[in-house]
Amino acid sequence: LSKFLSEGWEVPIHLKESKVTVSMMFEINKNGKILDWELENSGSTALNNSVNNLMKNLQSLPALPQSYQENSYIFGVRFSPTIPQK
Numbered sequence: 515l516s517k518f519l520s521e522g523w524e525v526p527i528h529l530k531e532s533k534v535t536v537s538m539m540f541e542i543n544k545n546g547k548i549l550d551w552e553l554e555n556s557g558s559t560a561l562n563n564s565v566n567n568l569m570k571n572l573q574s575l576p577a578l579p580q581s582y583q584e585n586s587y588i589f590g591v592r593f594s595p596t597i598p599q600k
Contacts, residue, residue, distance in 0.1 A: 515591070518576060523568045525595045526560040534558045535594040536565055543586050546577040565593050 536556035541549045551569055556562055578587055 515575065519568070519572075519591065519593075522572060523593065524564055526564055529558065529561055529564075529595045532558070532561075532595050534561055535592050536561050537590060537592050538565065538569075539588065539590050540575070541586050541588045542575050542578070544578050544582060546574040548572065548574060549586055561593070561595070 534556055536558070537554040539552045539554075541551070543549055548569075553562060553565060553569075
C-alpha cells in the first residue's frame with residue numbers, strides 16, 4: 515500500500531528534507547473503492563495540499579483479500595517526505 519500511494523504522491527520540492535508528517539484515515543470497501551477519508555492537519559499547507567491532490571486523483575486502493583468478511587475497512591496512513599521509499 516505504501517508503494518501504491520507513494521507512486522501517485524507529488525511531494526513539494528521544498529519539503530523533501532522536512533520531518534513534518536500528515537495522518538489520514540481511509541475507509542474502503544472490499545473492492546478497494548474509497549468510501550471516505552479524513553486528513554489531519556499537519557500544520558504545513560503545502561503538505562496538506564499535496565496529499566489532498568493525491569486523494570482527488572485516487573479512485574481506489576488495492577482490493578481487500580477475498581477472505582475479509584466485513585463490507586469495509588478503516589485504517590490510517592502517515593505521509594512524510596523524509597521516509598525512505600521502498
